[in-house]
Amino acid sequence: xxxxxxxxxxxxxxEGHRERVREKFLKSGMEDMEPHVALEFLLxxxxxxxxxxxxxxxxxxxxxxxxAVFDAPYEELLEVSGVGPSSAVLIKMIPEICRRYVVDxxxxxxxxxxxxxxxxxxxxxxxxxxxEAIALLLLDSRGKATFCxxxxxGSVGAVPIYANRLVTLAARYxxxxxxxxxxxxxxxxxxxxxxxxxxxxVIWALEPLNVxxxxxxxxxxxxxxxxxxSGIMSQLYAEHxxxxxxxxxxxxxxxxxxxxxxxxxxGPEEEDDEENSEPGG
Numbered sequence: 001x002x003x004x005x006x007x008x009x010x011x012x013x014x015e016g017h018r019e020r021v022r023e024k025f026l027k028s029g030m031e032d033m034e035p036h037v038a039l040e041f042l043l044x045x046x047x048x049x050x051x052x053x054x055x056x057x058x059x060x061x062x063x064x065x066x067x068a069v070f071d072a073p074y075e076e077l078l079e080v081s082g083v084g085p086s087s088a089v090l091i092k093m094i095p096e097i098c099r100r101y102v103v104d105x106x107x108x109x110x111x112x113x114x115x116x117x118x119x120x121x122x123x124x125x126x127x128x129x130x131x132e133a134i135a136l137l138l139l140d141s142r143g144k145a146t147f148c149x150x151x152x153x154g155s156v157g158a159v160p161i162y163a164n165r166l167v168t169l170a171a172r173y174x175x176x177x178x179x180x181x182x183x184x185x186x187x188x189x190x191x192x193x194x195x196x197x198x199x200x201x202v203i204w205a206l207e208p209l210n211v212x213x214x215x216x217x218x219x220x221x222x223x224x225x226x227x228x229x230s231g232i233m234s235q236l237y238a239e240h241x242x243x244x245x246x247x248x249x250x251x252x253x254x255x256x257x258x259x260x261x262x263x264x265x266x267g268p269e270e271e272d273d274e275e276n277s278e279p280g281g
Contacts, residue, residue, distance in 0.1 A: 018044055035066035042094070046087040055082035059091075070095050071130055095128025102127065111143045115179070115215045115226045121148050122181040126219055134161055134182040138175035146173040161198055163205035170211045178206060181217035189218045189225040191232065199227060200236050207240075 021041050030038050036056040043052035058080050059069045069077075070091055077088040102124035112118050118137055125135045125148070132154050138147040147169055152161055170178060180202060184190075199216045206213055215228035227233045 036060055039066065039069060042090065043087055046084075046090045047082075052082075055080070055087075058082065071128060073130075099124055099127040109144045109146075112137070112139055112145055112179075113143055115217065115228055118179040118215065119181075119217060119219070119224055119226075121145060122179070122217060123219055123224070125150050125181075126183040129183060130185050132183055132185060134180065136166065136169060137179040137181070138170060138173045139177040139179075140174055141176045143177075146175065161202065163202065166202060167205055167209060170206060170209050175209070175211050177212050177214050179215045179217065180213060181219055183219045185220075187220045187222070189220045189223040191216075191218055191225065191227065196227075196232060196236070199232070200239070203236060203240050207244075 021037065021044070024033070025041060030041075033041070036053065039056035039059060040052045043055055047055070059077075060066060062080055063069050063072050063076075072091075074088050074092055077083050077091055078085070083091075110117075110121060112121065122135050122137055126133065133150050134152045135149060136147065136151045137145060140146050151165055151169070166178075169175075180199070182195075195216070195218065199213070202216075203213050213233070215226055215233060217227070218225040227236075
């Protein structure tokens with residue numbers, strides 16, 4: 001008499017599936033995983049029992065893409081059925097861990113000789129950020145990066161820049177050259193009038209230290225605009241030179257600056273109905 005095979009319970013099916021997914025990851029990473037499977041795998045570690053596949057699908061359906069799940073606010077993640085505080089925290093941790101990982105790899109005094117190389121250092125600072133922030137890269141006389149970090153954060157559309165902090169950091173790190181960057185979460189790498197005005201004022205703030213603002217980068221998830229490459233920086237420095245000459249005191253030879261170290265503000269991003277018809281990155 002043949003023995004009937006034991007019927008697998010739902011629990012055993014899930015455990016077997018989890019083990020297969022783990023083995024696949026250990027063998028070949030996530031390169032061949034579908035987005036929902038990768039998310040399902042992550043949720044194994046916040047939901048120890050049960051089927052996380054429907055939750056992964058629900059998250060991607062709710063927010064539109066794999067990456068958008070990690071960009072979603074904590075409170076909105078909790079609105080998805082099956083997602084509790086542990087899962088929401090785990091999801092929000094991933095971009096932060098990735099950013100710290102990339103930034104940590106860059107320690108050791110990288111030398112920067114172009115805007116492209118500056119972008120490689122600065123872009124990771126904005127990974128996963130849904131609000132505007134500003135980063136500063138400082139270089140010494142040999143082009144060695146002495147400082148690279150976020151120096152200000154704000155709501156979408158405006159970032160306060162404090163010139164005092166810029167000057168203090170430039171002096172502390174013996175900077176000769178600076179590169180500034182901020183993100184546009186909307187996905188449009190276009191400078192607003194406020195962005196250009198703030199850049200102009202930063203040039204003035206750094207001049208007493210003989211620090212050159214080499215570039216101001218506007219970064220999105222998929223694009224970047226360099227004010228140096230687009231000619232904006234050369235135009236601003238030409239204006240700066242002309243203005244400096246008109247402000248030179250005729251008797252003492254000292255420059256009379258009408259720009260004290262004020263709190264400056266970037267943004268808001270200028271809107272264009274036609275250009276904004278396409279969804280941002």
